[in-house]
Amino acid sequence: MTTLTFIKPDGERVEVQATNGATVMEVAKENDMPMLAACGGSLACATCHVIVDEAWYEKSGEIVEAEEDLLDTAHGLTNTSRLCCQMKVSDEVDGMVMTLPPMG
Amino acid sequence: MSEIHTTDVAIIGAGPIGLFSVFQCGMLKMSCHVIDALPATGGQCTALYPEKPLFDIPAAPNINAVDLIERLEQQIEPFKPTIHLNQQVCELVKVGDLWQLITSTGLKIQARAVIIAAGAGAFGPNKPPLENIEQFEGSSVHYMVQKRENFRDQRIVIAGGGDSAVDWALSLADVAAEVYVIHRRDRFRAIPESVAQMKALAEQGKIELVIPYQLASLEGEGDQLNTVVVKTLDGEERRIEADHLLSFFGLASKLGPINDWGLDILNGVIKVEPTTCATNVEGIFAVGDIADYPHKLKLILSGFSEAAQAAHAAYLIVNPGQALNFEHSTTSGVPAL
Ligand SMILES: Cc1cc2nc3c(=O)[nH]c(=O)nc-3n(C[C@H](O)[C@H](O)[C@H](O)COP(=O)(O)OP(=O)(O)OC[C@H]3O[C@@H](n4cnc5c(N)ncnc54)[C@H](O)[C@@H]3O)c2cc1C
Ligand code: FES
Numbered sequence: 001m002t003t004l005t006f007i008k009p010d011g012e013r014v015e016v017q018a019t020n021g022a023t024v025m026e027v028a029k030e031n032d033m034p035m036l037a038a039c040g041g042s043l044a045c046a047t048c049h050v051i052v053d054e055a056w057y058e059k060s061g062e063i064v065e066a067e068e069d070l071l072d073t074a075h076g077l078t079n080t081s082r083l084c085c086q087m088k089v090s091d092e093v094d095g096m097v098m099t100l101p102p103m104g
Numbered sequence: 105m106s107e108i109h110t111t112d113v114a115i116i117g118a119g120p121i122g123l124f125s126v127f128q129c130g131m132l133k134m135s136c137h138v139i140d141a142l143p144a145t146g147g148q149c150t151a152l153y154p155e156k157p158l159f160d161i162p163a164a165p166n167i168n169a170v171d172l173i174e175r176l177e178q179q180i181e182p183f184k185p186t187i188h189l190n191q192q193v194c195e196l197v198k199v200g201d202l203w204q205l206i207t208s209t210g211l212k213i214q215a216r217a218v219i220i221a222a223g224a225g226a227f228g229p230n231k232p233p234l235e236n237i238e239q240f241e242g243s244s245v246h247y248m249v250q251k252r253e254n255f256r257d258q259r260i261v262i263a264g265g266g267d268s269a270v271d272w273a274l275s276l277a278d279v280a281a282e283v284y285v286i287h288r289r290d291r292f293r294a295i296p297e298s299v300a301q302m303k304a305l306a307e308q309g310k311i312e313l314v315i316p317y318q319l320a321s322l323e324g325e326g327d328q329l330n331t332v333v334v335k336t337l338d339g340e341e342r343r344i345e346a347d348h349l350l351s352f353f354g355l356a357s358k359l360g361p362i363n364d365w366g367l368d369i370l371n372g373v374i375k376v377e378p379t380t381c382a383t384n385v386e387g388i389f390a391v392g393d394i395a396d397y398p399h400k401l402k403l404i405l406s407g408f409s410e411a412a413q414a415a416h417a418a419y420l421i422v423n424p425g426q427a428l429n430f431e432h433s434t435t436s437g438v439p440a441l
Contacts, residue, residue: 029371032370032371033371034371035371036224036371036372038223038224038225038357038372038393039148039152039224040393040402042153044148044152044153045152045224045356045357047224047356068289068291069293071288072264072265072266072287072288072289072293072353073230073264073266073353073354073356075232075233075318075319075353076233076318077288077318077337078337079337079338102233103371103372
């Protein structure tokens with residue numbers, strides 16, 4: 001099991017256990033995090049936007065052009081913004097911390 | 105007073121599952137009115153991926169999303185549903201025995217039962233979450249351009265990096281006093297020739313590309329904007345004096361008013377009893393992407409089945425005291441309404 005930490009918009013930190021191979025979006029939904037993920041991971045909505053803690057950003061995996069394109073339609077972007085339906089859970093990201101922006 | 109429509113079932117959302125709900129209700133001889141915020145039926149299929157093929161629709165091994173919607177339209181045609189487009193359902197209240205829906209255009213519909221097939225909410229412009237943006241909407245903040253002439257000799261800020269942003273930058277460069285394009289990075293998601301044209305205009309000083317910036321805040325008096333504040337990702341700020349902001353970030357869906365109807369909602373989905381799709385409020389059902397229960401799969405396939413469950417459960421509310429005879433379509437045929 002891999003541990004991930006979500007920081008909710010109200011500041012509450014929630015540590016969750018995740019199965020390797022799942023997407024971070026699936027893990028967030030399973031744990032009832034405040035996240036719409038409206039398109040169910042088909043890279044069509046940008047409502048799974050997370051801000052990855054800087055220390056973990058490099059490890060969060062490669063960003064394909066389609067994700068960059070969709071990030072153009074997200075708001076409140078940072079240098080470490082990701083769409084978490086495109087991030088896979090693995091040993092590499094054990095301990096990763098992510099902040100959830102307010103739900104639109 | 106505007107006219108009030110009455111029907112057996114009001115369906116909120118004309119996505120694939122709202123459309124198929126018309127069919128299932130029709131087979132049980134219930135009439136339907138359907139409402140959608142978009143100018144066309146089809147929900148996500150039409151708005152987000154019209155040309156993509158689907159491979160997991162039973163007995164349709166490979167079908168484009170637009171074609172799927174067209175076939176659903178054909179299938180419900182015999183039931184003559186009334187479909188009201190371009191309006192959002194804003195209110196849902198009980199009036200006597202009936203549910204009354206009021207839309208953003210003032211239309212009123214009264215129904216014995218309501219099926220919510222609202223997906224992730226009503227589609228509308230993806231608005232930047234700036235605190236006071238609504239104050240300027242319609243006067244100096246716009247999500248689409250109706251008349252190019254309205255912008256003659258005005259100072260225009262265009263935000264976004266897709267086709268709309270690029271096309272309007274090109275078009276308005278001729279008439280506007282100043283055109284600024286705010287985008288978070290150098291790459292634009294638009295036809296390469298148009299992007300090249302825009303960059304050429306920028307070199308000639310006809311427009312200014314403000315990159316890499318994103319919108320930070322708006323300032324103005326009443327509904328008249330005077331300054332658009334933008335920031336780089338590292339927080340460096342720039343103030344642009346402007347008369348209008350054109351915001352082009354595509355479509356987004358918003359649950360909006362559905363949150364206020366007393367339904368059991370968590371993170372954008374409504375809890376239902378999976379065998380009937382009944383919500384916690386009697387007479388209101390939810391189907392498709394917006395309906396949630398343990399192990400829910402957000403698939404069109406599941407939504408179709410939910411539409412059947414909901415229609416059969418709604419029958420008992422629309423026709424109290426009447427027996428519901430279960431019939432196969434091979435027996436009943438397609439009944440006339
Ligand atoms: C890129 C992509 C690919 C996909 N591929 C597949 C696939 O291969 N197979 C599959 O099964 N599924 C797929 N899906 C998912 C599928 O599209 C959805 O499950 C399906 O669209 C859900 O249908 P729905 O009718 O429940 O909701 P939607 O299609 O979301 O339609 C809901 C409609 O309700 C309207 N609405 C909401 N609230 C209101 C209101 N208050 N007033 C008026 N109108 C309102 C909205 O404007 C919208 O038009 C895909 C989705 C995407 C984005
Ligand atoms: S869930 Fe829609 S883009 Fe990630």
